[in-house]
Amino acid sequence: MREIPTEKITDEVMRLCIEANTLLGQDVLQAFHTFRDKEESPLGQEILDQLIENARIAADEEVPICQDTGFAVIFIELGQEVRLIGEGLEAAVNEGVRRGYTEGYLRKSIVRDPLNRVNTGDNTPAILYTNIVPGDRIKITIAPKGGGSENMSRIKMLKPADGAEGVKDFVIETVQLAGSNPCPPIILGVGIGGTFDKCAQLAKKALLRELGTSHPDPFYADMEKELLEKVNALGIGPQGLGGRTTALGVLIETYPCHIASLPAAVNIQCHVARHKSVVI
Amino acid sequence: MAEMKTITPPLRHEDVADLKVGDAVHITGVIYTARDAAHKRLVELIDAGEKLPLDFEGQIIYYAGPTPAKPGKVIGSVGPTTSGRMDPYAPKLLEQGLKGMIGKGIRGSNVVEAMKKWKAVYFAATGGAAALIAKSVVSVEIVAYEDLGAEAIRKLEVKNFPAIVVQDTYGGNLYEEGVRQYRKTDAE
Numbered sequence: 001m002r003e004i005p006t007e008k009i010t011d012e013v014m015r016l017c018i019e020a021n022t023l024l025g026q027d028v029l030q031a032f033h034t035f036r037d038k039e040e041s042p043l044g045q046e047i048l049d050q051l052i053e054n055a056r057i058a059a060d061e062e063v064p065i066c067q068d069t070g071f072a073v074i075f076i077e078l079g080q081e082v083r084l085i086g087e088g089l090e091a092a093v094n095e096g097v098r099r100g101y102t103e104g105y106l107r108k109s110i111v112r113d114p115l116n117r118v119n120t121g122d123n124t125p126a127i128l129y130t131n132i133v134p135g136d137r138i139k140i141t142i143a144p145k146g147g148g149s150e151n152m153s154r155i156k157m158l159k160p161a162d163g164a165e166g167v168k169d170f171v172i173e174t175v176q177l178a179g180s181n182p183c184p185p186i187i188l189g190v191g192i193g194g195t196f197d198k199c200a201q202l203a204k205k206a207l208l209r210e211l212g213t214s215h216p217d218p219f220y221a222d223m224e225k226e227l228l229e230k231v232n233a234l235g236i237g238p239q240g241l242g243g244r245t246t247a248l249g250v251l252i253e254t255y256p257c258h259i260a261s262l263p264a265a266v267n268i269q270c271h272v273a274r275h276k277s278v279v280i
Numbered sequence: 281m282a283e284m285k286t287i288t289p290p291l292r293h294e295d296v297a298d299l300k301v302g303d304a305v306h307i308t309g310v311i312y313t314a315r316d317a318a319h320k321r322l323v324e325l326i327d328a329g330e331k332l333p334l335d336f337e338g339q340i341i342y343y344a345g346p347t348p349a350k351p352g353k354v355i356g357s358v359g360p361t362t363s364g365r366m367d368p369y370a371p372k373l374l375e376q377g378l379k380g381m382i383g384k385g386i387r388g389s390n391v392v393e394a395m396k397k398w399k400a401v402y403f404a405a406t407g408g409a410a411a412l413i414a415k416s417v418v419s420v421e422i423v424a425y426e427d428l429g430a431e432a433i434r435k436l437e438v439k440n441f442p443a444i445v446v447q448d449t450y451g452g453n454l455y456e457e458g459v460r461q462y463r464k465t466d467a468e
Contacts, residue, residue, distance in 0.1 A: 041458070050412055054408070054412040065411060066410045067357045067358050067359050068361070179455070182362075183407035240385065241404070241455060242457070242458020243458070
């Protein structure tokens with residue numbers, strides 16, 4: 001067994017919270033430039049220029065790209081040959097979030113109770129997903145998720161008879177309904193299959209994939225491409241003010257499902273698509 | 281793009297009447313941040329007939345909750361939040377004399393009607409361009425509800441704050457007009 005102190009996890013979580021919120025990924029920056037060149041709306045071009053400039057300022061000055069520094073959504077792949085030493089994993093992760101959000105001057109956006117709504121003051125707790133995997137390493141991924149785009153996300157239990165067309169219609173309808181609200185250009189994480197809960201998680205996990213990559217299965221790779229074209233024909237455009245750049249990418253994740261079911265979920269991500277990983 | 285207009289609150293009826301959909305503006309002067317929790321408190325005070333913590337006559341509210349300022353800076357990152365969540369509250373503030381709102385995303389018909397009735401305008405700032413927008417903030421002071429943290433009401437002194445008129449007093453709506461222009465007819 002390889003022994004790893006959970007303090008190490010706290011330190012890495014803290015560092016990744018700050019890094020994810022200040023340093024936009026190269027894949028997103030590349031997409032800004034690619035779509036800027038194709039954008040037909042002059043206002044849309046100007047907005048994309050602002051986003052490029054904004055990312056530069058955030059990186060140079062080490063300040064948050066967006067004021068909504070999000071819910072700290074954290075994925076941990078824990079090698080089964082690792083023995084954790086120290087306080088519990090969840091407590092260690094939350095301590096990292098607390099320190100990252102406090103010492104990194106990030107916004108505290110979490111309320112303790114959904115109806116009584118008093119801020120926890122340190123952005124904890126995190127949303128933590130853990131997977132036990134073979135090996136003696138720990139992979140930590142942090143994906144801070146803003147509220148505006150999360151609010152526009154949807155899930156639907158389709159009928160198997162609805163098939164691929166039903167899924168595509170649901171995705172397009174979801175983008176249409178979201179309109180200008182989720183800060184377009186957006187990225188779509190699409191979950192297909194599993195159960196009600198699993199499907200939503202697939203949609204979220206899909207957002208961790210790099211923009212510009214395709215699903216390994218050609219059938220789903222084609223569906224991603226087709227959906228991106230259709231979504232960008234809607235005319236919503238940057239900030240919903242009209243244009244060709246409504247989405248920068250569509251990322252699909254699937255899972256086996258019940259003979260009676262066809263769940264589909266769309267997790268909308270704004271253009272501040274943040275995720276950073278480390279392997280310990 | 282049309283020529284840039286500079287506006288300075290407090291806004292009068294004629295200032296608002298002069299603003300039309302698509303106008304790019306620079307706001308210079310004082311604006312106030314308020315978002316969900318602050319709006320809830322303000323409207324509770326209005327409903328109870330009590331005095332508000334500030335006079336909204338002619339003022340502009342910016343739907344935003346900034347990140348904390350790093351040492352040496354006046355404010356953290358401060359982009360707009362989704363305005364639609366303030367739709368249940370906005371008409372009552374417009375009735376109090378509020379003349380402008382800055383946010384992102386389309387407004388509901390109740391707000392559109394109140395904007396026509398009370399003569400007010402809705403501006404969009406670029407959602408997610410929070411580090412860039414922060415450059416236009418000159419000074420910050422918390423004026424109410426400090427316990428709400430990021431959601432407290434802050435008085436921001438801004439210089440050349442960039443915004444676009446997206447819904448005006450004439451019923452104009454850049455969200456609808458812009459999308460209509462770029463929607464491909466076979467899109468469904």
